[in-house]
Amino acid sequence: MSETGKRGRVLIKCIPNNRAFLKYAITVSNSQNETIFQGNTSKKGIAEFKVNECDVYQIKVESQKCLSPRAAYRWVTLSPQSKCSLYFIFNAAFSSHCITKPTFYLTDQNYSGLPISKGELYLWHVPM
Amino acid sequence: MARPYVINISNGTGSEYILNGSYDVTAAVTGYDNDSILPATQVITAGTDTYGFTIASTGTLTLHVTEDGTAEGTPVVGAVFYRCDSAGTTYGSPITSDSNGEADFEHVPFAASGAPLIYYKQTASDGEHEYNPALVNTTMTTSTKTIEVENTPAKLRTITLTDANYANLPIATGTITLS
Numbered sequence: 001m002s003e004t005g006k007r008g009r010v011l012i013k014c015i016p017n018n019r020a021f022l023k024y025a026i027t028v029s030n031s032q033n034e035t036i037f038q039g040n041t042s043k044k045g046i047a048e049f050k051v052n053e054c055d056v057y058q059i060k061v062e063s064q065k066c067l068s069p070r071a072a073y074r075w076v077t078l079s080p081q082s083k084c085s086l087y088f089i090f091n092a093a094f095s096s097h098c099i100t101k102p103t104f105y106l107t108d109q110n111y112s113g114l115p116i117s118k119g120e121l122y123l124w125h126v127p128m
Numbered sequence: 129m130a131r132p133y134v135i136n137i138s139n140g141t142g143s144e145y146i147l148n149g150s151y152d153v154t155a156a157v158t159g160y161d162n163d164s165i166l167p168a169t170q171v172i173t174a175g176t177d178t179y180g181f182t183i184a185s186t187g188t189l190t191l192h193v194t195e196d197g198t199a200e201g202t203p204v205v206g207a208v209f210y211r212c213d214s215a216g217t218t219y220g221s222p223i224t225s226d227s228n229g230e231a232d233f234e235h236v237p238f239a240a241s242g243a244p245l246i247y248y249k250q251t252a253s254d255g256e257h258e259y260n261p262a263l264v265n266t267t268m269t270t271s272t273k274t275i276e277v278e279n280t281p282a283k284l285r286t287i288t289l290t291d292a293n294y295a296n297l298p299i300a301t302g303t304i305t306l307s
Contacts, residue, residue: 098147098174099146099147099148101143101145101146102143102146102178103141103177104135104142104144104179105179105181106137106157107180107181108182108184108185108220108235109235110184110185114211114219115139115140116140116157116160116244117214119183120134120136120157121137121142121181122133122134123135124152124153125133125150125151
């Protein structure tokens, strides 16, 4: 966490190690266990909220089921003037049910079955 | 846009850990038209272990078949060729030399540098010429290329026919068919 200004704004950035665009559910509670913010990040894993009073806040970030951890918690002291960024890292490698290692075949379109000797395929994730 | 998964293809196959989901597919294959990749989108799902893609190229390789293997030689009509892989396995439909002695492999790869090897072999001639059945390879740096192929006229051979029970007694008249 880094204090960078006087106007209150807390930025949450969720980073998966699989480069995919995913949404995350954010819940922020104060020390009285009252929810003061609830919502989803953007598809790029970014969310923003403000607090009205100085307190210790619990920030809960829930990933989609295919990432590890499923939920991450962080407790931070925030004031209305707090301006900070919080980063949450998620790992896809531990959730084998969502990760597969298929075999890709690349052949010539005009000579059925003729294997392409060398090349690269690029798979670009399409946000759901 | 996030970085893509990169699957390195070697001899037609590649494998990579990939998160289930929907993907746009692009390709980088030297010698081929990378925009021709099919399918252009792919859903990766649990339980599916293989995915097939195809890609096309736009070059033309002409095999010019003559009796002496020169551009000016007498053309040989009916010589048959196949595209192959490096092991000699044939793919696609055969091509046959026309009245000019020309047979074209369409849709073959080419590139100014790093073009892939194109393998082919001759599997037949017109029945009156000899041919080399060996696997041949070439590369193309431009979209067209012509290779001269020699199919020499069949050599004159002497055949003898004698009586099986009277050694060396020649058979006066008759016909032997070789097929």
